[in-house]
Amino acid sequence: MCYHLLGYTHPETKGYHFSAGAYVEFQGKLDAKEKDKVKLDLEKKINDTIKETPESDVLTAKVCSYEEAGKALGEIPSYLKPGSNVRIVKICSMDKGGPCGGTHVRHIKEIGAVKVEKVKSAGSKAFRIHYQVV
Numbered sequence: 001m002c003y004h005l006l007g008y009t010h011p012e013t014k015g016y017h018f019s020a021g022a023y024v025e026f027q028g029k030l031d032a033k034e035k036d037k038v039k040l041d042l043e044k045k046i047n048d049t050i051k052e053t054p055e056s057d058v059l060t061a062k063v064c065s066y067e068e069a070g071k072a073l074g075e076i077p078s079y080l081k082p083g084s085n086v087r088i089v090k091i092c093s094m095d096k097g098g099p100c101g102g103t104h105v106r107h108i109k110e111i112g113a114v115k116v117e118k119v120k121s122a123g124s125k126a127f128r129i130h131y132q133v134v
Contacts, residue, residue: 002093004047005128008038011075012124017102023128030127035119042129043116049094053108057092061104065086072097 002089003010003026030038069086070076073096079098080086090097092108105111117130 001091002049003038003042005094006038006045007124010127012098013077014079015118019133021130022132023130025122025126025128027126029125030119035127038119038129039116040085043114046114046116046131049092050108050111050113053072053078053092053094055109058090058107059089060097060102061087061100067096069099107114 010028013025013027014103015024063085066084086099088097089100111133113133113134115132117132119129122128
């Protein structure tokens with residue numbers, strides 16, 4: 001969410017949000033200069049968003065049809081099968097939401113703080129933003 005709030009447009013392709021090796025993968029490429037800028041700007045945006053989100057702005061999750069998810073998200077990841085139900089999670093009102101089957105905090109403030117560790121290429125057509133909750 002914060003990556004896109006900064007104005008970047010690369011689509012997310014997947015994420016791994018466990019404590020060891022957490023990352024979000026995006027489609028596209030960034031050069032070395034962009035990677036450094038993303039790392040610094042994104043860490044600040046994430047932590048500012050955590051601090052500034054009101055207590056009343058809590059996570060929402062909704063299970064909807066594949067068609068409803070397409071309307072809500074604009075694009076559905078290819079790993080979701082047509083005709084399936086999709087759980088859309090929004091971590092706060094600024095979030096457009098995304099498909100997710102995992103567990104989540106009730107409020108973004110429960111995260112505490114985030115350290116963006118590195119921005120690294122993941123093959124020739126993708127990159128990953130690695131982070132750690134601190």
